[in-house]
Amino acid sequence: MHRIDSAGATVGGLFKVTPLPATRVDADWLNAVQEEIITAIAQLGGALPDKESQHQLAAAIIAYVAHAKGNVERVITDPLGGNSGLDGGASNQLLVAILAMISRGLNQAITVTVDPTTSERTISFLGGLAILKLGYYRETVTSEVVRNVAFALPFPNSCWSVLTQGVIAAPSIYRDLWVQIVPGSTTKNGFQAQFQSDDDNDHALSGFDWWAVGN
Known part of the structure; x- marks a missing residue:
């Protein structure tokens, strides 16, 4: 589309009758108007x-x-x-x-399942493309021992990584064990956790929370 630009048109591309000469309507402008309307109808x-x-x-x-x-x-x-x-x-x-x-x-892309016995939560993303599990282990531990943790619902394929956070029943300077994952123990079914101390005098820990990621 274009403004009229034939003989007699104003500088701004408008029609006029006076002063003479009046605007001459040419074929270019009429065809442009026609095609604009036909194109609009078609679209x-x-x-x-x-x-x-x-x-x-x-x-x-x-x-x-x-x-x-x-x-x-x-x-x-x-x-x-x-x-x-x-x-x-x-x-x-x-x-x-x-x-x-x-x-x-x-809601369909993210599903959450809670195991009624262990309260383990399984969050599945996009039909299992990635799965996050959250759970906890509770025991008053007073020495450097290894504990096995089994997932209530195993990963379909594999567990990629496990993170832990030690917990204490009450504030105390004597609850200073910490938790490490035993290398090579992580599978789709569970993992092993090693309680560690920084000296020969083992103290205590009340357990730990854990997060596992896999698919």
């Missing part, structure tokens, strides 16, 4: 140009708006996230429906 999904019709542009716009409105209504009333019906008095139905669908998608 909006309208019918092919029809010499006998004088409302094709309006019909194409009305049909497009109706289609868009239908799509919006389907989102709002979608059983996966929308309302049961349209509410003419609500201004945020579409936003609420979209947010609900996003939330549902996240």
Whole structure:
């Protein structure tokens, strides 16, 4: 599209009658207008140009708006996230429906399972692409010993890494053991933890919390 630029047009590309000469309408400008309208009709999904019709542009716009409105209504009333019906008095139905669908998608992408016996939590991302397990081991340990920890629900494939954090039942300078993972002991079924002390006088620890990552 372009502004009229034929003989008699103003500097700004407008039509005029006076002062003479009046603007001359040329073929370039008329063709540009014609093609702009035909392109709009086609892009909006309208019918092919029809010499006998004088409302094709309006019909194409009305049909497009109706289609868009239908799509919006389907989102709002979608059983996966929308309302049961349209509410003419609500201004945020579409936003609420979209947010609900996003939330549902996240819920499907991230699942959480809790073992009722051990309280071990398993968080699975994207169908098991990555899995995070959280659990704890409780025992008053007073010497440098090794303890086995079995996952309530083993990893399907492998455990990549385990992290631990020692815990104490109450503040005390004598609860100074710490926990290390025994090298090579980590499998999809569990791991071994070694309680360590910094001197020959073993003290105590009340257990530890652990986090395991795998798939």
